Amino acid sequence: MSYPIRPKKSLGQNFLVDGNVLHNIAEALDLAPGDTVLEIGPGTGMLTELLQPRVARLIAVEIDRNLAALLRSRFAGVDNFTLVEGDILEMEPMLLAGEQPLRVVGNIPYYITSQIIFHFFDRRRNLVDMALLMQREVAERIAAGPGDPDYGILAVMSRTFAEAEILLRVPRTVFKPQPGVDSALVRWRFHDRHTRTLADEGLYRRLVRTAFGQRRKMMRKSLRDRFNLEALAAFDLTRRPEELDVADWLAMANALAAAAPARP
Numbered sequence: 001m002s003y004p005i006r007p008k009k010s011l012g013q014n015f016l017v018d019g020n021v022l023h024n025i026a027e028a029l030d031l032a033p034g035d036t037v038l039e040i041g042p043g044t045g046m047l048t049e050l051l052q053p054r055v056a057r058l059i060a061v062e063i064d065r066n067l068a069a070l071l072r073s074r075f076a077g078v079d080n081f082t083l084v085e086g087d088i089l090e091m092e093p094m095l096l097a098g099e100q101p102l103r104v105v106g107n108i109p110y111y112i113t114s115q116i117i118f119h120f121f122d123r124r125r126n127l128v129d130m131a132l133l134m135q136r137e138v139a140e141r142i143a144a145g146p147g148d149p150d151y152g153i154l155a156v157m158s159r160t161f162a163e164a165e166i167l168l169r170v171p172r173t174v175f176k177p178q179p180g181v182d183s184a185l186v187r188w189r190f191h192d193r194h195t196r197t198l199a200d201e202g203l204y205r206r207l208v209r210t211a212f213g214q215r216r217k218m219m220r221k222s223l224r225d226r227f228n229l230e231a232l233a234a235f236d237l238t239r240r241p242e243e244l245d246v247a248d249w250l251a252m253a254n255a256l257a258a259a260a261p262a263r264p
Helices: 019-028 046-054 065-074 110-121 136-143 153-161 201-213 246-259
Strands: 036-040 057-062 081-085 102-107 127-135 162-170 183-190
Touching: 019 046, 019 127, 019 162, 019 183, 036 046, 046 057, 046 102, 057 065, 065 081, 110 127, 110 136, 110 153, 127 136, 127 162, 136 153, 136 162, 136 183, 153 162, 153 183, 153 201, 153 246, 201 246
Parallel strands: 036 057, 036 102, 057 081, 102 127
Antiparallel strands: 127 183, 162 183
């Protein structure tokens, strides 16, 4: 059966159509037969078709009604395939997975990349890893380290919750329609090595966001209106945020938490 599907610009749709690249992505994910996988934006199902035979359960979340109809027909009768129609940003991944350890993969719209990343950062319980295909420039920001001009909030938060790496670089020519930029596949392997010592995650996030909101300023200037600088007396606040690694941010956040008034 033929399904004439027009990519919708309003949804940021760019379909990956190169079979070799799709195969390379499926291989790079290193899936196992017992895995539960959540695929964001399966589109026409070309990557889905490669993932489904490799895993115990594949949950595909598709917002486009026409593509959802295509996927229902294409995978009708496939026991380990579940289609959920809707917006991933309005869903709780762990409820979809039945609280099972979950692996996430997706070719996501460029314009909501950060929203999707932080949606899963906020819901990382039982999340094993996440591999997202995104604009290469954003991927390089995620993989950047301290001192790198691209190092910012995405990199710090990625390093806080996971080990992040670029698995593959994907040229723009393998998409339809062809976007104006190249892409890259980024994988996060989640852990709690840092967060288990973190006193207040909300404070930690506010600290990092505030500092990088004025990234060219020394931190004693960017933080003075929002935080108790006396609690940070042991730290060199003449530095700029791109100079600090995760250990520095954790230590500063914990110092602020320790100095905060006790809650009744």
